[in-house]
Amino acid sequence: MSRLLIQNCVVLQIAEDRPTVTLLPNHDIIINGSRIEAIQPSGAANPSQFDEAIQANGMVAMPGLINTHAHVPMVLLRGLAEDVSIDRWFNEYIWPLENNLQEEDVYWGMTLGLAESIRAGITSVADHYFFMDQSARAVERAGTRALLGWAIFSSSGEAMIERTADFAREWNGAANGRIRTILAPHAPYTCTDDYLRAVAHKAKELGLGIHIHAAETMDQTRASIAKTGRTPIQVLEQTGVLDVPTILAHACGALPEDIALLSGYETGIAHAPKTYLKLAMDITPIQSLRDHGIPVGLATDGAVSNNTLNLWEALRLMAMLQKDRAGSAEVMPIEEALYIATRESARVIGMGQELGALEPGYLADLILLDLSGLHHQPVHSITASLVYNTEIHDVHTVIVDGQVLMRDRELLTIDAGEAVEQARLSMQRMATRQPDRRIQTYNP
């Protein structure tokens, strides 16, 4: 196994069980194969005894960011649905636009979006989209880590449950374990109870989890109660979805009783605050969820609502909106925000025991940040800079599974120029909309 030495960084460590940050200056990180072997004061390790050495020169080393809910290939459509209500966003834009999607679009969209993600310091993504075998190919080649779920609706038919289960079976554990799979019914408002029940049954059979949109807005919750007498989250419980580990996207419309209910299950919430502001969805009740022991992770959602794949922006929006909603500047302090961005996001994707921390034995997914930019200077507080100042351009080096994917801001595994060119070639075709030809109808 290949051994990698990262010399002289400031290592950000976060306690496992509480949001306490420790910064270790002048430390080396030793990586053996895909895992961290040791973190020790600089000086003891001899670079000549390693296959590769990276001189960090005082840069900050922290866990790679984890995007707990995205539709990465939607970067192909970014900028095409602005300033419209969520109903129009789905019915007149997204679902007609997605009617244009071909298999190879997903491959190139995923590749382009993974390139953007690596530049932004994102090393893992829980992606929920179509033609996921194409996405899996792109992840395998890019070198990142992913939890992939093939999106289905009731209208996709029962056979698609089998097809997506086949995909999940085939790819789970692929690429040295970098790829894991999950089942991905779209939402309670696009899947009947029977369909959800069948997916839950399949997930149990395969020993996999479920990634689903749930209670995205309070309007959806109200509509669900009016139509079925149950909240969307109660529907998930009654159909057996919550009996497997789940990722619930958004939950801005979760009621207190939903939160109490969820606390009894193995579930995590993906929080994508930029999307919520842009679509006026209100925000996830993070404090209450976390008070009930339900982990919350950061997310970008797709780039047609979030516009970019930038978790730094999600990180500070999350913290600031919690202060705003609570009317207290003391809520969601910096260390808690960093805890959510690292350890807790890893828990949401079911990898809390081996991801989201720089510790011996953990997977070697980490980034080096260059805080020499003028927007950080002078650096009185590294942790404040991480939450409130960091830009994607500050990400200098990205390592996943012990492999260097970006060094000195240069992508090593993806030909970004080729991905951009492919995206350009399909732009006109992708932007065409025929509202009556949509893949689905939003009517929660």
Added chain:
Amino acid sequence: MSRLLIQNCVVLQIAEDRPTVTLLPNHDIIINGSRIEAIQPSGAANPSQFDEAIQANGMVAMPGLINTHAHVPMVLLRGLAEDVSIDRWFNEYIWPLENNLQEEDVYWGMTLGLAESIRAGITSVADHYFFMDQSARAVERAGTRALLGWAIFSSSGEAMIERTADFAREWNGAANGRIRTILAPHAPYTCTDDYLRAVAHKAKELGLGIHIHAAETMDQTRASIAKTGRTPIQVLEQTGVLDVPTILAHACGALPEDIALLSGYETGIAHAPKTYLKLAMDITPIQSLRDHGIPVGLATDGAVSNNTLNLWEALRLMAMLQKDRAGSAEVMPIEEALYIATRESARVIGMGQELGALEPGYLADLILLDLSGLHHQPVHSITASLVYNTEIHDVHTVIVDGQVLMRDRELLTIDAGEAVEQARLSMQRMATRQPDRRIQTYNP
């Protein structure tokens, strides 16, 4: 006079009286001295007939951003006051920290902050701080545009009104008109009525405006009513402050009657949304102010609340928070946000007739943006990218008053390394706090 040619850009033009954006691809901009002479299709101008030519290669040209309220030298203190209530922020952090300020700190802090501002595409700032002759020296050297006001409190004494008026008289119109001055009483809660009256009298005498914090929070408005029977904005009216052109910072606590009152005066509102979220101040009632004909401009405030001087972040936060508060994704569409960032921000600093637009006769303050970054690709909508995707690193070239201040991301007028080093040298001294030695007390 020197003539500058910018070849082959996409010129962003915004109508004067309504938020309508036009993009002119393959256009040249001709600058003569400090003003724009012409904007015309590429091909007609001969580069050899100009003193300098810049090949824009399809980059976007737009007006330089205008920061309508800042305390730029506070970059020296960034990261030192996090996660604390506004009362503690003032009394235990900012005002004790500012007790450390020496004249030369302001020079270096201003220089460092202007370097950060240029990198971010900010060409003008309305700055409100201390030792402003030092800031004026820094602006003169940096080549940017500024409206400078020397901050005073009642506790500064009557003599300081004279001293700051002397500063204003001396520097108004300096540096080829790039520097303008304004009087800058801190706020109604730190200045007595008599003091505000004396400042207003002095402003009228000098023919200058006033830049002041007002109704920063609803708590301040309530406290003012309880103590004096008047809102902070009513105090400004009664003391004659509103009889001169004013910039009011924040106004998150403006009541409907305040807004009706302000509509009769020549005033503009500076809006710094990141500060409001971080300090849980609620937000400025922008829609209502603008419905009453009161212009609103973008602002960063100081870097101890905003953490960076990044108006792109302020731009998207402004738009997103308006959607959030209105519960409608259709509120504050992209073109309106761009109108506020350009023409309307120019109006707030009293320069709407010659700044904030790319038109013949306007001052040549403009930036070139490189949208080739992966976070923009593919570019279906340039305007969406400007509001929701742009990062400071996308700013490629910055021109103020016809002079190139940054080219290909290289600062040409400021030695940033020297400014960073000076800031580092004072870090320990600047970070020392003795809460009983503060320059002022917050007790609105």
